[in-house]
Each structure stands twice: as C-alpha cells, then as structure tokens.
Amino acid sequence: MTRTLPYAPNSDTSREAALRSVSKAAADRARIAEFMRRRGAYGATRQEAEDGLRIEGNTLRPRWRELEIASVITNSGRKRRTRSGCPAEVYIWTPPVDSQLDLGIRR
Numbered sequence: 356m357t358r359t360l361p362y363a364p365n366s367d368t369s370r371e372a373a374l375r376s377v378s379k380a381a382a383d384r385a386r387i388a389e390f391m392r393r394r395g396a397y398g399a400t401r402q403e404a405e406d407g408l409r410i411e412g413n414t415l416r417p418r419w420r421e422l423e424i425a426s427v428i429t430n431s432g433r434k435r436r437t438r439s440g441c442p443a444e445v446y447i448w449t450p451p452v453d454s455q456l457d458l459g460i461r462r
Contacts, residue, residue: 361373384421386408387415387419387422387428388428388448390404390408391446395447398448399446400435400437400446401416401444403435404419427448427449428447429447430446431446
C-alpha cells in the first residue's frame with residue numbers, strides 16, 4: 356500500500372515528517388497484520404490488539420482501517436467484551452492474495 360501524507364508546502368521539515376510517518380505507518384500495518392495472523396480464527400478486538408502490541412488506539416485505528424479496506428482483516432461477526440464490559444467486534448486475519456498488501460510477512 357503506497358501512501359502519501361499531506362505536508363505544508365515549502366516546508367522541508369513538514370515534508371520530512373510526512374515521509375517518516377509513511378514508513379512508520381507501513382511498519383505499524385505489518386505489526387498489526389502479523390499479530391492478527393498469529394491470532395488465527397480466535398481473532399482480536401481493537402482493544403486486544405492495542406494491548407497485545409502495546410500500541411495506542413490513535414496509532415492503531417487508522418492502520419486497522421487500512422488493513423480492513425485491503426481485506427487483510429475481516430469482521431468475524433462475533434463480539435467480545437472490552438475491559439469496561441462493552442461489546443466489541445472481533446476481527447480475523449484474512450490471508451492476502453498477491454494483489455493485496457505486500458506486508459513482508461510469511462503467508
């Protein structure tokens with residue numbers, strides 16, 4: 356998945372920050388995808404992924420959505436309770452085909 360992030364025109368530091376964010380986003384996507392692959396059919400809620408990967412929700416959520424759009428993870432239709440007792444959707448790993456993301460992980 357090739358992405359570019361907006362940056363302030365005529366600002367070298369803004370452009371450099373955007374470029375660093377793109378590579379960090381790719382690394383975060385790969386970590387989340389690998390976590391989900393290892394979870395197998397049991398899957399994970401977003402909160403479980405945040406806890407398991409020690410990633411803040413604000414970092415995880417956009418990468419999670421990108422993986423969902425790319426059909427790397429799929430809503431299983433199941434729910435589990437969060438720490439606060441609220442129902443949360445459980446997602447599962449969907450093995451990518453060659454046309455999907457190249458995450459640099461085992462398939």
